[in-house]
Amino acid sequence: MSKIFTTLGILLCSLLFLAGCSTENTTSKKDNNTLTYASTDYTTINPILNTHDELPDIIFSGLMTYDATGNPIPELAESYTYDADNLSYTFKLRPNIKWHDGKDFSAEDVKFTLDVLTKDKTLSASITDNYKDISEVNIIDNNTITIKLKQPNVAILDYLTIGILPKHLLEGKDLMTDSFNQHPIGTGRYKFESWTPGQNIIVSKNENYYKHVPKIDKIIFKIVPDENARALQVKSGELDLAWLNAQNTKKFRNDDNFSVYDFTTADYRAIAPNFNSPFWQKHSELMSVLGYALDKQAIIDATLGGQGEIAYSPIQLNSIYNNPNINHYDYNPELFAQKMKALGWQKGSDGIYEKNGERLSFSVDVRENEEERIDITNVASQQFKNAGVEMKVNIVQKLDWNTLEAFLIGQAAPFDPDNGTYVLFVNNASGNYTHYNNPQADKYLIQAREELDINKRKLAYANFQKEWADNPAYIMIAYLKGNYVATPALKGLSTERILGHHAVGVMWNIEDWYLER
Numbered sequence: 230m231s232k233i234f235t236t237l238g239i240l241l242c243s244l245l246f247l248a249g250c251s252t253e254n255t256t257s258k259k260d261n262n263t264l265t266y267a268s269t270d271y272t273t274i275n276p277i278l279n280t281h282d283e284l285p286d287i288i289f290s291g292l293m294t295y296d297a298t299g300n301p302i303p304e305l306a307e308s309y310t311y312d313a314d315n316l317s318y319t320f321k322l323r324p325n326i327k328w329h330d331g332k333d334f335s336a337e338d339v340k341f342t343l344d345v346l347t348k349d350k351t352l353s354a355s356i357t358d359n360y361k362d363i364s365e366v367n368i369i370d371n372n373t374i375t376i377k378l379k380q381p382n383v384a385i386l387d388y389l390t391i392g393i394l395p396k397h398l399l400e401g402k403d404l405m406t407d408s409f410n411q412h413p414i415g416t417g418r419y420k421f422e423s424w425t426p427g428q429n430i431i432v433s434k435n436e437n438y439y440k441h442v443p444k445i446d447k448i449i450f451k452i453v454p455d456e457n458a459r460a461l462q463v464k465s466g467e468l469d470l471a472w473l474n475a476q477n478t479k480k481f482r483n484d485d486n487f488s489v490y491d492f493t494t495a496d497y498r499a500i501a502p503n504f505n506s507p508f509w510q511k512h513s514e515l516m517s518v519l520g521y522a523l524d525k526q527a528i529i530d531a532t533l534g535g536q537g538e539i540a541y542s543p544i545q546l547n548s549i550y551n552n553p554n555i556n557h558y559d560y561n562p563e564l565f566a567q568k569m570k571a572l573g574w575q576k577g578s579d580g581i582y583e584k585n586g587e588r589l590s591f592s593v594d595v596r597e598n599e600e601e602r603i604d605i606t607n608v609a610s611q612q613f614k615n616a617g618v619e620m621k622v623n624i625v626q627k628l629d630w631n632t633l634e635a636f637l638i639g640q641a642a643p644f645d646p647d648n649g650t651y652v653l654f655v656n657n658a659s660g661n662y663t664h665y666n667n668p669q670a671d672k673y674l675i676q677a678r679e680e681l682d683i684n685k686r687k688l689a690y691a692n693f694q695k696e697w698a699d700n701p702a703y704i705m706i707a708y709l710k711g712n713y714v715a716t717p718a719l720k721g722l723s724t725e726r727i728l729g730h731h732a733v734g735v736m737w738n739i740e741d742w743y744l745e746r
Contacts, residue, residue, distance in 0.1 A: 261446065262744055264719065267459045267471030268450035269731070271430065273410040274421070276392030277346065277354050281729075283736050284450060288329075288432065289392025289415035292320055292339060295737065297725045299644050301386040305334070305393060305416065316378040318385070324372055326439050328395050329420040336374040340366045341396035343376065345404060352404060355660035358652045359388040362678075381679045383686065384647035392417070418443050418740055428452060444721075444743040454598040463487070463714050469744075470715045472732045474601035475536040478712035488719070491536075492711035492735065494641065494728040495546045495649070498605055499703035500593055500620075501638035504664040508591050508634050514572060515589075516701045520558030521565035522616035523609055529707050532604040536712065540705035542694050543653070544646040546727070549683075552691040555698040558705070562616060569617070582617045590619035594633045597624050602637045605706060630662055638663075638703060641730040646690055647678050654702055665702040711735070718746040 269282060276285035294304035303309060306320040326334040345352060346360040362385065365377040378385065395414055399407065413421050416439075419432040430450040434443040451468060453459045460477035462468040473481075481487045502509040502516065509516075529537040541557035544550055574582040574589060582589040593610075595602045606622050613620045628636055642649020652660035655671045673693035680686040711732030715722070721742035728734040736742075 262444075263447040263449060264445050264742070264744065265449045265451055265467065265469045267453045267462070267468045268430065270427065270452050270454055271424075274413045274430075275394075275404070275410045277342075277352070277356070277394070277404070278410065280356055280391075281731060281733060283733060284430065284432070285392055285413075286417070286734070287419045287448075287736055287739055288413050288417045288421055289394075290417045291390040291392055293386050293389045295390060295644060295726070297723065297738075299727055301390060301644075304390070305339075316381060317375050318378075319369070319373065319375045322372040322374070323439055326416055327437050328397075328416055329414045329435060330395075330398075332395070332397055334393075334395075334416050335371045336368045337371075338393050338396045339374050340368055341400065342391070342394045345394065345399075346391070349404065355652060355662075356388075356391070358655070358659040359384070359648070381681055383678060383681060384645040387645045387648055419448060422447075438740075441740045443740040445739070456598070456600040460714075466716070469719055470713060470735075472735070473712050473714050475533040475710065475712055476601070476604075478536075478714060479534050481714045486717070488715045488717050490711075490713040490715065490722055490724055492713065492724050492726075492728045492732055493546075494709055494711040494732050495643040496639060496641045496711065496728070496730050496732060497540045497543065497705065497708045498602065499540065499638050499640075499705045500606075500609065500635055501663050501703045502591075502635040503630070503633055503662075504666065506632075506634045516704065517699065518565065518568045518572065519613075519618065520701070520704050521561045521568070522618060523558075523612055523704065523706065524560040525706050526560075527612070528605060528608050531608050532601060533707065533709060536710040537707040540708050542698065542705070543640065543649055543703070544642050544690065544694070546708060547642065547646050550646045550687060550690040552694040554691075555695050558698075558701075565616060576617050580617055581614075581619050588619060589617070590621065592621040592623050592634045594623045594625050594628055594636045596628065597626055599637075602639070606637045609706065639730055641728075643727045643729045643734065647674075650674055650693065651678060654697070663702055667696065667700050667702075670696045670700070716746075718744050720745060 273279050274284050274288060276289045279285050290305050292304060292306045293301040296302045305322055307323045309318055309320045311318050322336060328334055343363060343366045346357055347363050362378045362380055362382040363376060364379045367375045369375060392415060398409055398414055411424055418435055418438050420435050422431040422433050424430045429452060431447065433447045436442060453462060456474050456477060459471045460473055463471050478489060481489055504513060525539045529535060542551060542555065569582055574584045577583040593606055595606050603624060610620045610622050640649060651674050652658045654661060654665050655674055656666045670693055673689050673696060677686050677689035680689055711728045713735060723738050726734060726737050
């Protein structure tokens with residue numbers, strides 16, 4: 230009889246394992262102070278190489294951090310002073326900070342990190358142009374460091390929120406390939422425990438954190454890239470918290486078994502051409518015409534359930550620097566047809582525009598796991614077809630920046646506008662994936678980066694936005710809400726902060742979160 234029960238027990242455990250939930254996992258989840266969070270997949274947790282995900286921000290700390298309103302405030306730094314005559318910042322560091330491996334943190338680590346960002350020629354990172362104005366980093370003592378600039382950079386304190394790296398673990402190593410990227414050691418609120426590729430990454434609270442030690446003991450970053458799968462796992466209780474697209478979030482809004490949080494984000498979607506591709510090298514003038522063919526509100530209603538705002542500028546959610554007095558490219562099919570005719574395009578027998586024997590046809594790539602982007606692109610494609618433009622949708626596993634014609638981009642500038650403009654649009658800048666080249670836009674962005682007078686800076690950004698709108702880098706579509714769905718047991722989330730790309734930043738006050746179960 231015992232043999233029969235043993236066999237049945239093994240069979241039951243096997244079935245539970247295949248179903249993706251074991252009795253052990255279910256029990257530990259209920260008994261322990263552990264949060265299970267829906268995560269994207271990772272290749273690196275290095276904060277220099279990964280600026281789009283939650284993990285680097287809770288494992289690492291910067292000299293500065295952002296407060297609830299998105300302003301930079303001291304973090305690893307205890308205080309700082311600025312010498313305007315010498316263009317130098319002097320930071321006094323907090324004493325007695327430890328790395329997660331128990332080693333002492335010091336000014337040596339700060340200098341090492343900034344030297345990597347400004348001097349390491351082997352580093353391939355989209356953010357390096359944010360640090361190009363740093364000329365010298367000098368250590369005064371273990372707890373004091375001076376950063377000297379070549380010219381003023383108004384956003385430099387924002388860029389000093391980047392996670393500081395441990396010199397004792399990375400000096401002399403290849404930062405692009407070192408195993409540290411998968412086994413990070415930081416000074417932040419949570420410390421790395423384990424990584425099971427394709428399944429989860431686990432972190433535990435840093436009991437020696439120099440500020441407020443988090444209340445939640447452990448966070449399981451469960452890797453669930455597919456948006457529909459996330460919704461199902463939230464429903465089943467396998468996930469405690471997940472960022473869901475608007476359509477999936479709708480299913481939870483009137484269900485008392487779940488809490489729905491709607492964050493304001495600076496996250497936008499747009500059609501971004503590769504200006505190095507043959508089609509856009511030949512037809513870049515279409516960028517200032519195609520926007521009129523898209524009914525963006527209809528796209529928002531159809532794909533986002535109305536949870537969005539029509540987009541016209543990469544920094545329009547910035548209340549200080551937005552310039553609303555630029556061309557919004559509002560839906561206007563008659564004007565679109567007039568401009569196409571003026572450019573020499575005529576509709577062919579199949580209803581698609583032609584010019585000199587060439588059909589107006591280009592493709593947009595979208596990654597297969599991003600259902601919301603696929604929906605947006607498909608609706609835009611149908612609208613374009615109705616207007617006489619063939620926009621083919623390529624659903625791909627991975628974007629190939631060298632061969633694609635265009636892609637459905639997501640970007641955000643939740644803090645200083647320099648962070649969402651300079652590296653993306655200045656010619657040959659480190660994050661300019663689209664190869665946008667506009668010398669006049671470059672001029673205004675450089676002025677805005679260096680201008681200390683806020684009114685003159687406003688003018689520089691106003692001029693940039695006008696130039697950008699007249700010669701667009703993207704066909705702007707929508708700003709998104711950041712919809713998170715959680716178990717009601719999770720408390721302490723704050724929607725005060727504007728979140729970034731993919732609604733990243735939700736864990737900005739993770740130390741205040743707690744579970745009631």
